[in-house]
Amino acid sequence: MNVDGIKNGIVIDHISAGKAMQLYRMLGLERLDCCIAVIQNVQSNKMGKKDIIKIDSDIHIDLDVIGFISPDATVNVIRDARIIDKKHIAPPKRLVDIIRCKNPRCITTTEQEIRHVFIQTGRGEYRCVYCDTKATL
Numbered sequence: 251m252n253v254d255g256i257k258n259g260i261v262i263d264h265i266s267a268g269k270a271m272q273l274y275r276m277l278g279l280e281r282l283d284c285c286i287a288v289i290q291n292v293q294s295n296k297m298g299k300k301d302i303i304k305i306d307s308d309i310h311i312d313l314d315v316i317g318f319i320s321p322d323a324t325v326n327v328i329r330d331a332r333i334i335d336k337k338h339i340a341p342p343k344r345l346v347d348i349i350r351c352k353n354p355r356c357i358t359t360t361e362q363e364i365r366h367v368f369i370q371t372g373r374g375e376y377r378c379v380y381c382d383t384k385a386t387l
């Protein structure tokens with residue numbers, strides 16, 4: 251894979267087409283001041299079309315966020331312009347403080363201190379542990 255321009259950083263590859271901006275926001279990448287490239291609708295032999303995010307900085311990435319948004323993604327760790335590690339993502343069993351429950355009567359909307367916890371209940375399906383409401387973005 252072409253990692254031009256990245257010396258030490260992270261390339262998130264094989265993101266489902268159309269999910270890159272959602273991932274960008276949920277990973278909080280807009281808060282970084284390093285060079286970030288979001289490439290959308292790249293032709294892929296394996297997937298048809300895919301999105302790629304290249305981050306030219308050695309930051310910590312929350313793999314659970316990636317697993318929630320695009321479980322087929324791969325994360326390549328780049329050092330000295332070479333891939334030194336390739337992480338395969340799996341859908342997380344639990345999401346903690348990644349998304350918020352949309353149910354206005356849920357305890358998480360009134361209790362400020364409580365953690366937002368969702369449990370995987372099916373393929374790509376998560377439910378709030380407090381009120382069983384299905385997660386939506």
Ligand SMILES: [Zn+2]
Pocket residue numbers: 351352353356357358378379380381382383
């Ligand atoms: Zn809830």
